Amino acid sequence: MAVSTEIQAPRSGRIAPEYKRHGRSKGNFEMFAWLFMRLSGVVLVVLIFGHLFVNLMVGEGVHAIDFGFVGGKWADPFWQVWDLAMLWLAMLHGTNGVRTIINDYAEKDGTRMTLKTVLYLASAVVIVLGTLVIFTFDPCPAGAAADLLPSFCRA
Numbered sequence: 001m002a003v004s005t006e007i008q009a010p011r012s013g014r015i016a017p018e019y020k021r022h023g024r025s026k027g028n029f030e031m032f033a034w035l036f037m038r039l040s041g042v043v044l045v046v047l048i049f050g051h052l053f054v055n056l057m058v059g060e061g062v063h064a065i066d067f068g069f070v071g072g073k074w075a076d077p078f079w080q081v082w083d084l085a086m087l088w089l090a091m092l093h094g095t096n097g098v099r100t101i102i103n104d105y106a107e108k109d110g111t112r113m114t115l116k117t118v119l120y121l122a123s124a125v126v127i128v129l130g131t132l133v134i135f136t137f138d139p140c141p142a143g144a145a146a147d148l149l150p151s152f153c154r155a
């Protein structure tokens with residue numbers, strides 16, 4: 001079976017009458033969402049390339065990455081805030097991007113609702129878990145079995 005690599009035109013130009021949406025969008029939400037994609041994109045370039053440079057190129061580079069490396073970075077509030085900003089902006093940017101794609105291509109109200117519900121739930125789980133990990137991560141938890149702890153904890 002031949003697989004089509006052609007991307008369909010978004011629904012905006014070819015809405016069948018039964019899929020016409022009702023109601024007008026309220027307020028300036030879509031304008032702010034559009035602006036957010038541009039602004040978060042610019043900030044993400046700095047955050048992501050800074051992250052890649054520090055993790056992969058500085059010092060021993062990629063060879064230095066291990067449990068202790070991550071533990072060391074998250075012991076520093078600067079990297080906690082850096083990683084938090086990267087997590088939140090990438091998730092909100094990616095979620096808003098996929099929200100736009102769903103709005104453009106899912107024609108039935110029910111399909112759009114279902115896909116966006118799954119998207120928002122998945123996004124919320126990742127944001128909450130990721131935020132918790134950044135702020136509660138403890139490489140040497142008190143009371144843990146000694147043979148499960150990394151060597152630097154005993155120092």
Ligand code: HEM
Pocket residue numbers: 037038040041042044045048090091093094095096097098100101
């Ligand atoms: C390197 C930094 C990034 C820049 C400069 C950037 C920039 C942009 C811009 C300007 C748009 C809007 C495009 C449009 O409205 O036509 C966009 C859309 C999008 N971005 Fe990013 N982005 C970046 C990183 C990311 C990341 C990390 C993710 C995933 C977590 C992501 C996922 C998306 C998605 C899903 C869309 C929607 C695509 C579409 O509408 O066709 N982007 N990006």
